[in-house]
Amino acid sequence: MSVNTCIKRFCLLAAVSVLIVAGGCGRHRAVELYVDAVMLNDLDQRDKALRKLDGALINDRSFALAYSLKGDIYQRQGNYEMSSKAYERATELNPMSFKDFYNLGIVNVHLERLRKAANAFVAASEIDPQSYDSHYQAGVCYQKLKDFANAIPCYNKARQIKPDSTEIDKMLGEIFTELEDYDKAVSEYRRALEREGNKPELMMPLATAYLRLERYNAAKELLNAVVDLEPANKMAHQYLGFAVIKTGNPQAAVGHYLQAVDLDYTDWMAHKGLGVAYLLSYGQTGDKSLLKKGVDQWKLSLKLNPDQPQLTRMISKYQSLL
Template identity: 25%
Template sequence: MGNFFTSLFSGSSESPEESKAKEDKKNFDIFKYDGVRAQKIGQVTYAIKCFLEALKIQSDFETMGYLAVAYTSVNQLEEASQVYDQMVEAEPDHLSTWITRANLAYMMERYESVIEGTTYVIEKDNTLANAFYLRGKAYQGLSDLLNALADLTRTIALKDDYTEAYLSRAEVLLGMRQADEALTDVEKALELSPEEEALYLLRGQIHESQDNLDAAHEDYQYVLDLNPFNEDAYVMKGKLLIKQGKPAEAADLFTDAIELKPDFAKAFAERGRAYTLLGKSKEALEDLKQAIELDPQGEEAKKIEGQHTNFDDMYKGGIF
C-alpha cells in the first residue's frame, strides 16, 4: 500500500538507489561517447579526460581500451601500459589485449615483458602467428638469436606471407653470419612487398657482408630513388663509399642529405668522418659540433662524454 501512494503522489516508484544508478548510467554514456567522438576528430586530450571521467563512474573494458589507444596516440606510453595491465587483469582470456599490450611493451623496449605476455597467449592458443612474431622480436632485442630464429620460423610456418617475419628472420640470420639464408628470406619478402624500403636496405647490408659492394650500392641508391628523405639509406650509402675509398663522394652525399634535412645529426657526424679522411680537420670539427648540438644524447656525444673539456680538443683526441 505504501508503494502505491508513493507512486501516486510522486509519479515514480524508483528508489533513491535506482535513481542514482540511472543517473550514473546516463553520465557514463555521455562521457564515454563524447570521448569516442573527440578521439575520432583528433581531440585526444579532451577524449582522455572524458574516458577518465567515465571510468570513475563505471569500470568498463571497452572504455579502458579507448583510453589506452588515446594514451598511445599521444606517446603517453606509461599511462597506456597501466591501462592494459588493468585490462588483462579484468579479462585474462581476452588474448588480443595481451598481444596489444605486448606490442606496447616492445615499443618501450621491455622485452622480458613481451616474452611473458606472448608466452601466456601461446599457451592459450598456439596458432596465433603474431604472438610468435612478437616473442621472436623480443628475443631478437635481447640478442637471443637462437630463440628469435625459432619463433620467427614458427611465425612463417603459421603465416607464409608475413613480410615482417621474413625481414626479421633475415636480420637474425645475418647476425648469425648466415648471409645466404638471410638473402633468401629478403628475396621472399620482396616478392610480397616490392616497395618496402627496409628490405632493400637489409639486402644491401647482406650484399656488403658478402663483399658484393656494387650490388649493395644499387640497393641503397634504389631506396634513395624511392624516398630521398630516407636517413638510413644516406648513412649506409655514405659509409659504403668510404669503405670503397671514396670519401669525397661520401662528403658530397651527406651534404645533399643535410640540404634536404638540416637537422640530420647523423649526416653531420658521417660527413665529419669523410672530411677527416680528406684531411679537412676544421670542417670535420665543425660537423662534429653540429651533430652533438642536434643530438646531445646521440652516439657522437656518448663517445666524448667525460673525455674532453672543450670542442677544440675533440679532433686531437681522435673522435673520428
C-alpha cells in the first residue's frame, strides 16, 4: 500500500470514527469494509468495492454512506437502475444528503423517469437553495413533462442565483413559445441574443416568435442575418420566404423557397410554400406560367405528404384555370 493510500485511509477512518463510537462491533466492521471500498473505488476496482460494500451492509443495514457509495459506483458503471435503488435508500437513511438526492435525480433522468428525477432535484434544492444546478435540472425535467407551471418557478429560482444564464433564457423562451405567449418568448430570446451575439440557434426561435406576432419586418431582418451566417439553413429560407410574402413581395419569396427546395427536395412544406409564392406572383402579374409552376409545386408537396385535404382542393380549383 502506498504512502498516499495509507494517509487517505487514515483520514477516512478518522472522519467516520464517530460512526464506530455510535455503534457496536457490527458498525465497526461495516466502517472498515466501507473504507476498504473507498480505496478500491479510487483504484478503479469497482466490483471488489461493491463486494466490500455488500459486506458492510450485512454488518449494518442502516449505513447510509455505504448505499451512497454504491450509488456512485453503479452510476459510473452505467447501471442506473441499481444506482437509483442505492441512492434512494441513502436518502431514506439520510434525508439531508444533498449529494444523494441530486444524484438520484441524475440517474433517473438516464432512466427517463422524469417525474421521479424532478422530485429528487427539488428535494436537493430544498437542502441547498443556492444550488443552481438543482433548480435548473428540476426545471428541465418539468419542461420535458410539459409541466410548465412547475418548470417556470424552478428556472426563475435558478436565474436568481445565476442572472446571466443564457440557458435559462432559452428554456423559458421555448416554454413561452409553446404556451403561445410570444411577447414573453421574444423577451427571453432577445435577452439571450444580447449576451451571446448573433447565433442562429437563438435567432431562429426569436424570428419564429416575431412571425407569430406578425412582426414580419423584424423577422426578415433576423432571418436574412441567419442565411448570411448559414446559407444551407433550409428553415431560415422557408421562414424568410413566408415573411417576404407577408410584406407583399411574393416574387422575391420565390427565390427563398427555391433555395429551401434545393437544400431539401423532400421537404413538402418547402414545395407547398413555393407553390403559394408562385400563385401569388401569378395574381400580381397574370403570368400563367407562374400559375402552372405553383400548381406543379403543390402536386409535389401532396405527393410527399398525401395527408393535405385542403391542398387537394386548392389544386383542383387552380388546375381549372390552366
